[in-house]
Amino acid sequence: MAKTEEVELKQSISFGAVVATIGSILIALGVAWLIALNWSDIPAALKVSILVLATVGSYTTGVLFRTNDYEKIGGSLLVLGALLYTLSIFLIAQTFHLSTSIQSNASLLLLAWIGIFLAAYIFNSSSSLIIALAEFLVWVSLQYFSFVELFKDDFSVGILTIIYLFVSIGLYGLTQIHKSKDHKFSSVYRYWTAFYVLLLTYILSFQSLLPMLWPKGFELSANVLSFLIIISLVAIVLAIIGIFMSISKNKLSGKEVIGFISLVVLYILLISLASFVSGESVFRGSISGSLWVMWLFDNILFILVILAVIGYGTRYQSAKIVNLAIMFFALDIITRYIGFVLDFGGQIGFAVMSIIGGIILIAGGWGIEKWRKRLIEKTKERSDQDYAIY
Numbered sequence: 001m002a003k004t005e006e007v008e009l010k011q012s013i014s015f016g017a018v019v020a021t022i023g024s025i026l027i028a029l030g031v032a033w034l035i036a037l038n039w040s041d042i043p044a045a046l047k048v049s050i051l052v053l054a055t056v057g058s059y060t061t062g063v064l065f066r067t068n069d070y071e072k073i074g075g076s077l078l079v080l081g082a083l084l085y086t087l088s089i090f091l092i093a094q095t096f097h098l099s100t101s102i103q104s105n106a107s108l109l110l111l112a113w114i115g116i117f118l119a120a121y122i123f124n125s126s127s128s129l130i131i132a133l134a135e136f137l138v139w140v141s142l143q144y145f146s147f148v149e150l151f152k153d154d155f156s157v158g159i160l161t162i163i164y165l166f167v168s169i170g171l172y173g174l175t176q177i178h179k180s181k182d183h184k185f186s187s188v189y190r191y192w193t194a195f196y197v198l199l200l201t202y203i204l205s206f207q208s209l210l211p212m213l214w215p216k217g218f219e220l221s222a223n224v225l226s227f228l229i230i231i232s233l234v235a236i237v238l239a240i241i242g243i244f245m246s247i248s249k250n251k252l253s254g255k256e257v258i259g260f261i262s263l264v265v266l267y268i269l270l271i272s273l274a275s276f277v278s279g280e281s282v283f284r285g286s287i288s289g290s291l292w293v294m295w296l297f298d299n300i301l302f303i304l305v306i307l308a309v310i311g312y313g314t315r316y317q318s319a320k321i322v323n324l325a326i327m328f329f330a331l332d333i334i335t336r337y338i339g340f341v342l343d344f345g346g347q348i349g350f351a352v353m354s355i356i357g358g359i360i361l362i363a364g365g366w367g368i369e370k371w372r373k374r375l376i377e378k379t380k381e382r383s384d385q386d387y388a389i390y
Contacts, residue, residue: 051084055088058078061077062078065077078125082119089108102142124184126187126188130188133192136167143227144224147223156218158274165268169235170239171196174189174238187316194313201302202332204271205332213275216278243257263308270294276294306325306332
């Protein structure tokens with residue numbers, strides 16, 4: 001009976017945390033909306049004061065709640081503080097006419113995610129770390145866009161994919177660093193490493209994108225080269241430090257390291273070979289054999305990565321990572337089916353394929369859900385048996 005009450009208590013706490021988090025987001029949106037409606041009529045000094053007080057007040061209240069054993073509610077208020085902090089940076093910059101270009105917005109976002117990142121460690125807040133990592137993803141893209149002219153010859157999707165690849169390498173290194181210290185942030189970095197790898201593989205699985213990775217006439221500018229070198233060096237250093245720290249404490253196997261390095265090599269090979277199909281047509285009936293081979297290789301790699309991530313999540317008892325991999329698997333099936341329908345062509349053909357595909361997807365959805373539940377149960381069984389995640 002006591003065990004049942006404990007489960008119900010945990011569920012109620014979890015539900016309360018969800019409600020509080022949603023409330024924090026709504027408050028941030030409400031404050032932003034009210035300020036936006038009257039922004040032009042508010043004096044600059046008052047604008048800054050309102051934003052600073054709202055941010056400091058949210059962080060202070062969050063800390064007080066956590067101090068009084070309201071961990072989840074306090075964490076939600078820290079999330080609100082992170083959102084208000086980001087909002088404050090951009091609104092203050094707008095007040096003084098600082099956000100006038102892509103580069104200036106990238107610089108402001110840099111200040112935002114670094115500040116939230118530091119606050120995540122100061123207040124030991126996983127939710128704040130998630131927001132920082134999400135803003136970091138946007139900043140990396142925005143910073144790259146600021147160095148190039150979109151839809152011009154000097155814009156390369158291939159460079160952007162390489163940047164994402166090195167970011168995932170850096171996240172893997174941070175995972176190992178925190179795992180070696182038994183820090184709770186290791187699970188956050190582990191999830192985001194899996195997300196980056198799956199997202200990158202999914203993007204590369206599109207046939208129409210491969211010829212666009214390396215456009216003809218592309219030249220690497222000095223700014224982009226410097227940015228790429230900095231990102232890659234930081235990522236490699238973090239990975240090396242993290243791997244050695246985990247191995248020295250017997251919390252990382254050599255097989256996992258070899259598997260991760262092999263995956264990185266495959267990605268580099270894949271992105272590099274895309275230069276051979278640069279500018280090729282992807283219209284029906286005009287696709288070259290080399291493009292078909294590369295596309296098939298991409299999708300086989302995607303399936304292998306999904307299976308590897310599922311194994312990764314099962315090993316570390318992470319139901320979230322397993323669910324993430326299953327979600328990308330379902331997304332891949334739906335995407336490939338839509339592409340097949342478009343290639344099939346014709347109104348009658350579309351109707352027939354829609355009916356057949358609908359039946360297949362319903363059956364497949366049942367199978368995927370059954371598979372997902374079995375994997376989750378397997379993960380929980382290992383957890384109940386005190387399975388060592390290291």
